[in-house]
Amino acid sequence: MQLKDSPFVELGCPFTAYEAVKMLLLLPWVPLRLCLGGAALVAMAVINSAAAWGVPPDQPLPAWRRSVVLASKELVGVVLWAMGFRVRLAPGSRQQLAEALRLRAVGVFNHVSWADAFLLVWLMAPSGVSKADNARLPVIGTAIRAMQTVFIPYEKLSGRRRADGLGAAGSSSTDSLAGDSAASSGTPAGGGCSSSSGADDDATPSSSPAGLTGFVGAAAVAATGEAASRQPAASSVLQPRAAARSGAAAAAAPAAAPAGGSSSSSSKPGSAFIVQGNVTEVLLQRVRHPSYCRSGGYPMLVMAPEGTTANGRGLLRFRTGAFVLGRPVLPICIKYKFRGVNPAWTMGDARWTFLRVLCQWRNDVELELLPPLAPSEMELREPALFAARVRCAMAACLQVPLVGASHDDYLALRKLGLRGVSWDGRRLQAEPRSPLLQLLQLPLPLPPQQQQQQGHASTCQEQQGQHAQKEEEEEEEEDAGQQQQQEEEEQEGTERRRRRQGAVEEELPGPQHGLDGEEEGVVRRRPWCRQQQAPAAAGPGSAPPVARALRLEDLEMRDVMELASKLA
Numbered sequence: 413m414q415l416k417d418s419p420f421v422e423l424g425c426p427f428t429a430y431e432a433v434k435m436l437l438l439l440p441w442v443p444l445r446l447c448l449g450g451a452a453l454v455a456m457a458v459i460n461s462a463a464a465w466g467v468p469p470d471q472p473l474p475a476w477r478r479s480v481v482l483a484s485k486e487l488v489g490v491v492l493w494a495m496g497f498r499v500r501l502a503p504g505s506r507q508q509l510a511e512a513l514r515l516r517a518v519g520v521f522n523h524v525s526w527a528d529a530f531l532l533v534w535l536m537a538p539s540g541v542s543k544a545d546n547a548r549l550p551v552i553g554t555a556i557r558a559m560q561t562v563f564i565p566y567e568k569l570s571g572r573r574r575a576d577g578l579g580a581a582g583s584s585s586t587d588s589l590a591g592d593s594a595a596s597s598g599t600p601a602g603g604g605c606s607s608s609s610g611a612d613d614d615a616t617p618s619s620s621p622a623g624l625t626g627f628v629g630a631a632a633v634a635a636t637g638e639a640a641s642r643q644p645a646a647s648s649v650l651q652p653r654a655a656a657r658s659g660a661a662a663a664a665a666p667a668a669a670p671a672g673g674s675s676s677s678s679s680k681p682g683s684a685f686i687v688q689g690n691v692t693e694v695l696l697q698r699v700r701h702p703s704y705c706r707s708g709g710y711p712m713l714v715m716a717p718e719g720t721t722a723n724g725r726g727l728l729r730f731r732t733g734a735f736v737l738g739r740p741v742l743p744i745c746i747k748y749k750f751r752g753v754n755p756a757w758t759m760g761d762a763r764w765t766f767l768r769v770l771c772q773w774r775n776d777v778e779l780e781l782l783p784p785l786a787p788s789e790m791e792l793r794e795p796a797l798f799a800a801r802v803r804c805a806m807a808a809c810l811q812v813p814l815v816g817a818s819h820d821d822y823l824a825l826r827k828l829g830l831r832g833v834s835w836d837g838r839r840l841q842a843e844p845r846s847p848l849l850q851l852l853q854l855p856l857p858l859p860p861q862q863q864q865q866q867g868h869a870s871t872c873q874e875q876q877g878q879h880a881q882k883e884e885e886e887e888e889e890e891d892a893g894q895q896q897q898q899e900e901e902e903q904e905g906t907e908r909r910r911r912r913q914g915a916v917e918e919e920l921p922g923p924q925h926g927l928d929g930e931e932e933g934v935v936r937r938r939p940w941c942r943q944q945q946a947p948a949a950a951g952p953g954s955a956p957p958v959a960r961a962l963r964l965e966d967l968e969m970r971d972v973m974e975l976a977s978k979l980a
Contacts, residue, residue, distance in 0.1 A: 415972060418817075445494045452487045462480075472709045497777055502779065512781075517740040518740070518741055522744075523720065525755040531777065543563070564687050699737050722817070724748055725812060735791075750772075753768040759832030785801065831843055
């Protein structure tokens with residue numbers, strides 16, 4: 413597998429001449445689209461802020477306030493329409509959603525684009541997990557609180573904290589939000605699914621870029637975030653960043669009043685809603701609350717088990733955070749049926765991709781909700797098995813292979829200096845003097861097929877050289893014979909003239925006139941081995957044939973990850 417095949421880069425949608433003409437035609441409409449979508453988004457934020465005003469963060473919204481939030485989600489449809497998205501809901505999806513609410517299930521979806529947030533809010537205004545930084549966004553942060561969002565520090569959303577060996581108060585090894593289903597179970601990433609890709613172990617993950625700049629981009633990130641977790645049901649695991657609490661204290665006082673104040677009026681906006689304790693404990697308290705998925709209670713919890721975004725051409729490894737809760741799972745499959753540009757949030761210039769999305773005639777997307785899946789007794793004991801089964805079901809619905817990639821692999825690519833895809837979508841770029849560029853300067857072994865071809869070419873050239881040398885020796889012998897014959901003819905004189913024709917026919921086998929105007933009696937043989945010119949055959953003890961990768965796209969993922977492990 414090569415670097416160009418990574419699920420976190422998109423090289424399949426180049427900026428062609430047709431795309432340039434289309435952008436020139438639709439570019440004047442972009443400001444109007446942004447104004448319309450931004451106005452609808454601001455209106456929704458104001459309505460949700462009013463609906464959540466005065467409600468403590470550790471309590472669900474009353475029924476009438478939740479009704480206001482559900483009514484405001486229709487404004488998200490205006491935002492999607494303004495950005496050119498035409499959403500289609502697969503038949504039977506509404507019935508599957510109603511069944512999931514009845515079972516008090518947890519939703520999971522394949523995370524592809526920043527537009528996923530708008531699609532899920534438009535569908536059911538769920539509760540999600542978001543980065544703690546999004547809680548501090550003005551107006552938007554308060555609007556998200558109306559959906560009972562759980563804000564989690566970035567270190568808990570990725571494996572960086574575990575990899576660095578850092579410990580935080582209230583954290584434990586059971587915190588599975590950043591856990592990998594394959595790593596935790598000891599089973600392959602594909603979970604034994606028949607649709608698993610052969611490149612499952614070589615794929616390199618890519619996480620979402622730093623973020624879109626601008627109001628619309630910030631709102632998209634804040635609406636659901638990159639990973640999935642929820643707002644706690646007990647205030648013991650909610651606290652301001654300034655208040656440090658141990659995990660033992662948080663577990664011993666599950667019903668205690670919020671320390672340091674949990675109201676947004678007593679601290680910075682959003683600081684009271686950041687989880688500092690164990691994330692799994694927070695999510696368990698949420699789904700076990702009597703009002704979960706009920707009128708006047710917490711909305712359905714929706715999570716992205718991949719933990720990051722990819723190009724949508726494969727399904728990344730699932731984290732076990734959504735599967736350790738012991739609840740049925742509602743798989744939500746998001747299918748982007750793009751033509752000119754992939755709206756996926758991959759490595760590259762997110763602002764340029766966002767502009768290309770706005771300059772499309774339309775961006776078709778389909779939402780398909782699968783029947784809720786309940787865990788078996790074995791899957792309750794081994795959540796990774798449950799995650800693998802759900803992953804296989806979603807991959808079959810999406811018709812994509814399983815890819816062995818995670819957020820940690822994306823961080824490794826960033827550390828190596830991979831910048832992303834160029835503006836024209838045709839090549840990969842790296843930071844100047846980055847470690848990744850070192851691989852372009854090292855000789856790389858040829859693939860076995862090319863080594864076999866080069867070995868055959870060398871053998872053929874050697875045999876061709878031996879054949880040519882044999883021909884030269886035969887020519888020298890024929891020339892010596894002709895010279896001796898001429899001397900004898902001079903001595904014979906008149907007798908030689910009478911017998912000349914017969915003597916030539918007797919002594920010279922083959923034609924008397926050579927090919928291509930050559931001397932009489934000299935017949936050159938064509939080389940029997942037809943092969944293009946190749947380098948000289950490698951002698952004994954010489955180095956094996958090598959080649960150099962001239963582009964970043966041609967680098968082997970195996971070599972890239974080996975370099976990343978050496979630099980770690």
